[in-house]
């Protein structure tokens with residue numbers, strides 16, 4: 001199986017690739033970097049993808065940009081231009097954790113990927129787009145895969161919210177918690193990645209390493225290094241889990 005892992009920034013992609021480093025006894029081919037699509041960066045590059053082959057699974061790790069729109073555009077471009085079909089799409093990176101369930105340095109695997117600020121404000125409160133009668137606000141990763149990924153990595157299995165604006169006040173955090181009491185984390189890309197995956201009929205997974213608590217903004221307190229290290233460790237464990245799931249999934253599809 002080939003999996004597409006979508007991160008927002010290069011530091012996250014580097015962590016994912018560190019985690020996906022093969023065992024020294026069977027190093028496999030060196031990772032290859034390629035650019036895809038139209039030039040879109042200041043330096044004139046397309047989307048940056050790094051390919052890493054592991055036993056039973058190949059990973060393409062994409063730097064898609066920050067926010068749900070950039071993530072959807074990057075993911076859709078990678079899926080549309082792929083030479084070899086993907087079997088799974090993963091949104092990965094750092095994120096804010098909801099206290100006390102998801103402390104800084106911990107991992108959260110999504111059992112639901114939720115567009116938390118896609119809707120309308122009304123005098124009676126927030127109404128999401130699904131309730132307004134347009135589209136959807138939730139994508140569900142394959143339940144067994146999400147559970148196995150969470151168990152193997154020691155992650156909290158909980159909804160991960162996608163927001164276009166990082167929550168930066170206690171009131172904002174309280175409002176989100178009131179609407180999504182089970183939420184484990186928030187980040188800015190998962191729902192965009194999931195929309196693109198769904199448009200290609202592909203399953204999606206999201207994993208976040210917590211760099212900060214959701215609440216009053218204190219950028220100096222973000223522990224990005226700890227979160228990036230947790231992300232790398234998570235992917236070290238996740239590689240074989242995804243390979244195993246892919247093999248069983250492909251056998252199942254072959255029988256059908």
Ligand SMILES: O=C(O)c1cccc(C(=O)CC[C@H]2O[C@@H](n3cnc4c(=O)[nH]cnc43)[C@H](O)[C@@H]2O)c1
Nearest residue numbers: 008009011066094095096166167186187188189224
């Ligand atoms: O400054 C750095 O070294 C650095 C390294 C890696 C990533 C970053 C980012 O700032 C990436 C932004 C990214 O982080 C997610 N994120 C993190 N915390 C939150 C949050 O509390 N609420 C929403 N999103 C969060 C988000 O997905 C952004 O794409 C910097």
